[in-house]
Amino acid sequence: MLIVIGGLPGTGKTTLSRLLARRLAGAVHVRIDTIEQAIVRSGLARQPLGPAGYAVGYALTEDHLRQGLTVIAESVNPLSITRDAWREVGVRAGVPVAEVEVICSAPDEHRRRVTTRSTDIPGHRLPEWEEVVEREYEPWERDHITVDTAGQAPEESLATLVAQLE
Template identity: 45%
Template sequence: MLIVFSGLPGTGKSTLARQLARKLKSTYLRLDTLEAVLLSAGFQATVEGYTALYNLAEDNLRLGQTVVVDCVNPLLVTRETWHEVARRCSSRCVDIEIICSDRAEHQRRVETRREDETTHAGEWRPPTWPGVQASDYQPWTTPHLRLDTAQGTPQENVEALTQLSGMHGVFER
């Protein structure tokens, strides 16, 4: 199964994706980590990062692993490509969009992130609040799970996600 966490920076998707991957004992792939390596090697990060991540996910799905992907996933084309990856591997693809509906809380999270909490050495830097606001994040047109992290602790939000997904039979094989 391929589980793709999507959402703007600062919504809490990395925290939730890591915790779910740990809970499911699955492979965790994070775009920011990959982009940091690409940037430090002198490459552009956007298209190349997603392409590399698609291939890493496919390799692990072909091994029978559950794969949890953590990326902004802002465009219809990137969302469709994750489903293509899953189809090629005869796997199910589950889309989970993480939002933070409290604008002040979202801004606080973005502005108080420390680089050592968000990525590794390299040229990659976490986005600023103006950068998040200017993001081209296209509205969803396909079915997906959606969790608002404006309230609750990360542990409470993982539990809410587990309950939400359980109602939809998402993590059952």
């Protein structure tokens, strides 16, 4: 199965993705931020990368799916074109696709998360609050799972997601 997790920075995507990967047997977490920063560290490109990180993520994800693994593909996934591309990866691999949007509906909590977190990827620059709220982010047009992490412990958000995936 392919589980595509998207949402604005600071909503809890990475935390939720990691917890879900640990929970599901045979699951792997593919994180676009990690891929993009590796490309930057290689010296081949600078931020913003454009579609390069996503293209690598799509290829890795399809390889993992063809090996029989469940993939949790995590990125901001702000555009319908990227969401369509993830869905196409699942179709090519012949697996079901679940699309998940992670939100934090409490603006003060979301801002606090964005302004107080630290990066876990060496050299990765986290966006400022203004960049998050001004970011291009198209509404999700088709049916998908929404997980609101506001006011919840990560384990509560995980339980909500697992229940909806079942």
